[in-house]
Amino acid sequence: MIEFKVYCSYPQSFGDLFPYLRKSHYLISMFFHFRNKFPRLNVYWDKYLEFQQRLDVPAKTILLDEGKVSQNYIYIEKGCVRSYFNKNGEDKTVQFFFEEEGLSSLDSFVNNIPSQFTIETIEPSVIYLLPKQYVAQLITELSNEPDFTQMILYMSAQRQTHYINEFVSFIRDTPEERYQHLLQERPHIVQRIAQHYIASYLGVSTVHLSRIKSKLAKGKTRF
Amino acid sequence: MIEFKVYCSYPQSFGDLFPYLRKSHYLISMFFHFRNKFPRLNVYWDKYLEFQQRLDVPAKTILLDEGKVSQNYIYIEKGCVRSYFNKNGEDKTVQFFFEEEGLSSLDSFVNNIPSQFTIETIEPSVIYLLPKQYVAQLITELSNEPDFTQMILYMSAQRQTHYINEFVSFIRDTPEERYQHLLQERPHIVQRIAQHYIASYLGVSTVHLSRIKSKLAKGKTRF
DNA sequence: TGAAGTTGATAACATATGTTATCGTCCCAA
DNA sequence: TTGGGACGATAACATATGTTATCAACTTCA
Numbered sequence: 001m002i003e004f005k006v007y008c009s010y011p012q013s014f015g016d017l018f019p020y021l022r023k024s025h026y027l028i029s030m031f032f033h034f035r036n037k038f039p040r041l042n043v044y045w046d047k048y049l050e051f052q053q054r055l056d057v058p059a060k061t062i063l064l065d066e067g068k069v070s071q072n073y074i075y076i077e078k079g080c081v082r083s084y085f086n087k088n089g090e091d092k093t094v095q096f097f098f099e100e101e102g103l104s105s106l107d108s109f110v111n112n113i114p115s116q117f118t119i120e121t122i123e124p125s126v127i128y129l130l131p132k133q134y135v136a137q138l139i140t141e142l143s144n145e146p147d148f149t150q151m152i153l154y155m156s157a158q159r160q161t162h163y164i165n166e167f168v169s170f171i172r173d174t175p176e177e178r179y180q181h182l183l184q185e186r187p188h189i190v191q192r193i194a195q196h197y198i199a200s201y202l203g204v205s206t207v208h209l210s211r212i213k214s215k216l217a218k219g220k221t222r223f
Numbered sequence: 224m225i226e227f228k229v230y231c232s233y234p235q236s237f238g239d240l241f242p243y244l245r246k247s248h249y250l251i252s253m254f255f256h257f258r259n260k261f262p263r264l265n266v267y268w269d270k271y272l273e274f275q276q277r278l279d280v281p282a283k284t285i286l287l288d289e290g291k292v293s294q295n296y297i298y299i300e301k302g303c304v305r306s307y308f309n310k311n312g313e314d315k316t317v318q319f320f321f322e323e324e325g326l327s328s329l330d331s332f333v334n335n336i337p338s339q340f341t342i343e344t345i346e347p348s349v350i351y352l353l354p355k356q357y358v359a360q361l362i363t364e365l366s367n368e369p370d371f372t373q374m375i376l377y378m379s380a381q382r383q384t385h386y387i388n389e390f391v392s393f394i395r396d397t398p399e400e401r402y403q404h405l406l407q408e409r410p411h412i413v414q415r416i417a418q419h420y421i422a423s424y425l426g427v428s429t430v431h432l433s434r435i436k437s438k439l440a441k442g443k444t445r446f
Numbered sequence: 447t448g449a450a451g452t453t454g455a456t457a458a459c460a461t462a463t464g465t466t467a468t469c470g471t472c473c474c475a476a
Numbered sequence: 477t478t479g480g481g482a483c484g485a486t487a488a489c490a491t492a493t494g495t496t497a498t499c500a501a502c503t504t505c506a
Contacts, residue, residue: 085391085395087395092394092395094391094394106383107384107387116391156379156383159383160329160379160382160383160386161330163383163386163387163390164330164386166390167386167389167390167393168308168317168339170390170393170394171315171317171393171426172308172310172315174462175462175463194482194483194484195483195484196482196483196484203394204463204464205463205464205465206483206484206485207463207464207465207466207484207485207486208462208463208464209484210484210485210486211463211485211486213484213485214485214486397492398492398493417452417453417454418453418454419452419453419454427493427494428493428494428495429453429454429455430454430455430456430493430494430495430496431492431493431494432454433454433455433456434455434456434493436454436455437455437456447505447506448505448506449504449505449506450503450504450505450506451502451503451504451505452501452502452503452504453500453501453502453503454499454500454501454502455498455499455500455501456497456498456499457496457497457498458495458496458497459494459495459496459497460493460494460495460496461492461493461494461495462491462492462493462494463490463491463492463493464489464490464491464492465488465489465490465491466487466488466489466490467486467487467488467489468485468486468487469484469485469486469487470483470484470485471482471483471484471485472481472482472483472484473480473481473482473483474478474479474480474481474482475478475479475480475481476477476478476479476480
């Protein structure tokens with residue numbers, strides 16, 4: 001994919017670039033995210049289990065509020081979570097997360113800035129929260145892992161590809177096409193998630209998603 | 224920002240993850256992109272100058288065709304370039320690049336797969352191309368640079384933030400708002416680039432961009 | 447220098463999508 | 477058990493945006 005120009009000032013030396021915590025958080029958030037992709041790293045997970053807060057919460061529980069600074073990495077043991085932001089009083093869903101997935105509001109978590117997104121459960125869920133300070137410890141241990149750099153690169157590349165594809169899909173595809181892709185590629189989302197959340201994720205009103213479904217249903221009916 | 228689940232199979236061992244070239248290309252593409260942010264690295268650039276092909280080309284010269292595999296890293300000495308893809312016969316501009324910026328169709332360059340994008344000049348330009356094999360050499364030398372990992376992390380985080388912001392902007396903002404942001408934050412683009420390319424970048428027709436401009440002009444007029 | 451192409455504005459109309467309102471179904475908690 | 481709320485379908489209308497066509501100003505270049 002295409003590379004983007006970065007419109008930011010840049011530091012004069014590398015040494016100042018990554019205060020310890022910043023580096024740590026960025027890495028660890030990737031680590032947790034990919035935990036299930038790299039089973040060999042599960043020993044680290046188990047070791048830090050005791051520092052995690054276990055939450056057993058109902059649907060619509062807010063785990064991070066838009067505007068607040070993210071203090072925990074979030075891991076989903078059971079249930080389902082979405083991230084969204086508010087635009088003119090309306091929810092815009094950015095993504096869904098399910099069992100065995102980790103997430104954070106990355107920019108907020110890494111850079112200690114207010115989160116652009118709210119994170120909330122959309123099913124009764126079991127959640128683990130790992131506070132930043134332990135994340136920092138964990139990353140220190142991880143740096144001793146062989147192939148650490150390669151792991152990071154792999155994660156970065158994967159992430160970037162995912163973002164780019166979401167971005168391009170919004171530019172390229174109509175809402176109807178986006179819904180069909182969702183049906184084909186991630187049917188578990190359509191099956192499991194309430195339709196108004198799907199509509200919000202696709203970027204259309206609930207009414208319009210209803211129209212799309214109705215149109216597709218007609219197209220399929222053959223006599 | 225939010226982290227995305229990666230829907231891909233995963234390798235059993237790290238050792239197999241990064242064939243030499245893949246790793247190299249990913250890194251080097253970031254390196255060139257950030258060259259101007261890290262002047263200290265310019266010695267590497269100068270050293271590899273001799274392996275680069277210099278092109279002095281007119282506007283509308285295609286540097287990489289959608290569907291072809293990217294073979295070169297592209298650096299712009301003078302002029303202006305855009306990346307786009309074709310949807311139902313229509314151009315969708317993804318990004319603009321200017322003097323002293325480097326780019327590639329990253330996914331294609333790194334993974335040796337067909338490019339999703341076409342890259343073409345939109346002004347008469349002076350371009351340098353660095354073939355993959357030299358990119359591989361360069362990255363080897365770069366690995367000896369102190370703070371190499373931190374540099375990579377910094378680049379990754381910056382890139383990801385940029386992609387996310389572009390993505391969110393499409394979800395959140397109307398075309399009119401997107402145009403106003405462009406005017407405020409990157410006015411050089413609006414000044415320099417023909418309006419139909421801007422319209423394509425904003426995701427609207429040329430006619431509608433004209434309407435937007437006309438509406439904003441009326442709003443500004445005060446007697 | 448003149449003809450052809452490029453760019454941008456605007457009008458008229460077509461289509462896509464949003465908004466509001468209504469209704470039926472289902473589910474859960476008092 | 478039942479009543480309110482959440483969810484989804486649909487209709488009617490409003491708005492945003494696309495499409496096509498036309499015209500004028502401006503390049504480009506033979």
